[in-house]
Amino acid sequence: MINDVQTKIEQLYSRVSSTVEQGAFPHGVLVECQNEHEGELFARFIANCLVCRGQNKPCGVCQDCIKAQGKGHPDIYETDGKRKKSNTFSVDEVRDIRENAFIVPNESDKKIYILKNGQNMNEQAQNAILKILEEPPSYVFFIIVTTSKSTMLETVLSRVQVFSFLSEEEQVTDKEMAIVKNMVSAILSVNEIELMEQTAVFLKNNQLAKTILELLTEVFRDALVKKSGFVRKFRFMEETEKLSNKLTAKSLMQLITVCDDLINSIERNCNNNLLVVRMCYEIKRAMGR
Ligand SMILES: [Zn+2]
Numbered sequence: 558m559i560n561d562v563q564t565k566i567e568q569l570y571s572r573v574s575s576t577v578e579q580g581a582f583p584h585g586v587l588v589e590c591q592n593e594h595e596g597e598l599f600a601r602f603i604a605n606c607l608v609c610r611g612q613n614k615p616c617g618v619c620q621d622c623i624k625a626q627g628k629g630h631p632d633i634y635e636t637d638g639k640r641k642k643s644n645t646f647s648v649d650e651v652r653d654i655r656e657n658a659f660i661v662p663n664e665s666d667k668k669i670y671i672l673k674n675g676q677n678m679n680e681q682a683q684n685a686i687l688k689i690l691e692e693p694p695s696y697v698f699f700i701i702v703t704t705s706k707s708t709m710l711e712t713v714l715s716r717v718q719v720f721s722f723l724s725e726e727e728q729v730t731d732k733e734m735a736i737v738k739n740m741v742s743a744i745l746s747v748n749e750i751e752l753m754e755q756t757a758v759f760l761k762n763n764q765l766a767k768t769i770l771e772l773l774t775e776v777f778r779d780a781l782v783k784k785s786g787f788v789r790k791f792r793f794m795e796e797t798e799k800l801s802n803k804l805t806a807k808s809l810m811q812l813i814t815v816c817d818d819l820i821n822s823i824e825r826n827c828n829n830n831l832l833v834v835r836m837c838y839e840i841k842r843a844m845g846r
Pocket residue numbers: 608609610611615616617618619620621622623
């Protein structure tokens with residue numbers, strides 16, 4: 558297992574070097590890594606490869622490499638966007654970066670922005686980044702580091718290339734993410750048909766159903782955590798926020814029980830159509846309808 562992880566990380570690093578050498582590196586990159594420190598090291602490696610003027614990037618001996626590795630390269634900017642003791646990535650910081658990006662580089666022919674703390678970028682900050690990701694100056698490169706790509710807006714994800722440190726099992730696919738988001742919005746709506754339709758999407762396939770129910774349990778638990786005032790990173794930021802604002806702790810706990818029961822029923826191979834009906838009924842009950 559350790560070896561697999563090691564190989565995967567080595568592959569990520571060599572993928573960066575070769576893409577930069579081919580001159581085809583994308584202007585927007587997202588580094589997904591649960592360990593923030595590890596993600597940041599990787600982002601710095603990318604920045605180093607981009608400014609390197611030698612062969613076999615990063616060559617480690619050119620002036621740019623020496624400066625980048627000493628963290629003193631004038632064209633590599635690194636920020637976690639935190640202002641006024643807040644943990645959020647400030648939208649003002651993004652606006653400053655946007656202005657700064659239009660000033661040509663100092664020494665290199667490229668300018669690189671490493672935006673750490675991506676998991677704490679709210680919608681406003683992400684939309685501000687999106688504006689420049691859509692039409693970046695030719696010399697500008699953005700590297701956003703986040704603990705989970707699910708914290709990013711889909712519009713941002715469509716503009717970046719993702720380098721993920723997560724193992725296949727840890728990665729939530731775009732499809733699964735979309736299903737969970739739709740389910741949460743169906744739960745919050747009072748529309749019975751929508752709830753029925755969304756539930757049917759994943760309860761027909763046992764493997765998918767289990768994954769989605771586990772993810773839903775995670776969102777409900779996170780909403781409970783948020784409700785009790787804890788501030789931490791959540792995989793589904795928007796959904797966690799909405800659920801914690803709109804539902805009572807009692808409803809959230811009941812929803813967790815509903816998911817648990819359903820997972821047990823799936824393992825006992827119950828009829829899937831009946832499960833859809835049961836899940837909708839139980840959700841409505843948990844919501845007090
Ligand atoms: Zn170099």
